[in-house]
Amino acid sequence: MTDTMQALVVLKPNVLQIQEKPVPRPGPNEVLARVRSTSICGTDAHLINGDYPDFWPPAFPFTPGHEWAGDIVELGPGAGELGWKVGDRVAGTSHNACGVCQKCVEGRYNLCENYGKPGLHAQYGHNHQGVDATYAVHNVKCIFRLPDPVSYDEGAIIDPASIALHVARRGGIEPGDTVAITGAGAIGMLAADAARICGAARVIVVGRGYRLQKAGALGSETVDTVAGDPVAAVRELTGGFGADVVLECAGVPQTLTWALAMLRKGGRCAMVGIPTEDVLLACKSLVLDELELVGSRASAGEMRRVIPFVADGRMQVGELITHRFPLAEYEKALATFNDRGSGAMKIIVNP
Known part of the structure; x- marks a missing residue:
């Protein structure tokens, strides 16, 4: 693992750049993952276009992306005790909720009452830096084991599933x-x-x-x-x-x-x-x-529930993949996503 990585950075609405940035380090109950596949979401396109000013993202420059799969390369303090190990294949989701407000306690963490408060809630790729990069840090609350039959590309579509x-x-x-x-x-x-x-x-x-x-x-x-x-x-x-x-x-x-x-x-x-x-x-x-x-906002516990249906083919995520691009060609990938004449459904970006 190198000290730097490639990351997509949106400098301002519709101005994109691939930058060399330091690899982030995982904190308590976090993991560092090598991102293998990300998927472009309609929210990404709106965010990059500046359709949610001062909300998603709170400010530019910003790295988007929240639908992804990869493998763990480093554990933060406490992650190992919670059952994670280097080499685990994982798929990620975006809401890193506080876990202690009434909605979180009731299991509706997608409605976290501390949404957006620094140190209490982060939504990766929305109000917190996202995963369109070679490496990304996620809290263990937001990662799920990827079954062997499910590819990284398919794993990147588990969040929308x-x-x-x-x-x-x-x-x-x-x-x-x-x-x-x-x-x-x-x-x-x-x-x-x-x-x-x-x-x-x-x-x-x-x-x-x-x-x-x-x-x-x-x-x-x-x-x-x-x-x-x-x-x-x-x-x-x-x-x-x-x-x-x-x-x-x-x-x-x-x-x-x-x-x-x-x-x-x-x-x-x-x-x-x-x-x-x-x-x-x-x-x-x-x-x-x-x-x-x-x-209906995002998901609240359905990542665990949907993975078996992806693995056995009842959730047909692989059928929706129409295009693949390297991270260096993200602008081309986004243009293809936005073009109804391109035949695009789900576009995979491979950092």
Whole structure:
């Protein structure tokens, strides 16, 4: 291991540079990992574009990245006593919560009440330096053992897979339910698998283009938003009733409007996409049809739960990998991610 490493640094919105930086050292209950694979997330693209000013990140320059896999090369004090050893293959997640506030004690560490407070909470790649680098330090709360059958590239998609499982669980899916998913991106595609894992009898993905075709190839019914009114199409497929649960995975005002209109009476919409603008909702049906709209943030314990489904293929993460780039070509990787004409789903960056 060298004293320096390559790291992606966002100097200011849309100004990127690969820099040589000192290799960080792990502190108490932390590990240093050799990062083998990272995956570009939609949040990364928004952050790099400056869409969350003074929030994600709190300031530039900044190293993004939070979906990753690699192997441990150094243990900080206490990490060995907690069962970790050099050479362990791991996948990481972003929320390093305080562990002591009421939400953390209840297991909802994604809602840590000390979020962003220095020394109490860090979210890697969001308000704390991320993993788009040769090496990265993570608290042991945020790493999980990677089974031998799962590659590093697939391991980098376990974090979004856990997010997909979390939104499916927030949707309250019951065995036999019909579930509609608005948004055929990576999270939407993984949410389709998560819905089936939770017992959905039917999964209908609403989207367009090559991503919708991929959803069909991976086992979902599909509704093309270009072909006509998607709300009417979902209702036609469900005998006029609508979906028991809708998972909103696109994060744009129109798709949220569709999602609520697709629900069966008494239905529930779980929303994981984050709109960058406010949404105007018609609330009459929300009241008279007793609909439910709930938010879903990151994951809360689902990393451990989702890994076996990745290992046995029920969470089809490998099917979503379309491109691979070295870290030195991150700008090209990001441009490919942002180009709907590129055919990109999940893009892997290998430091």
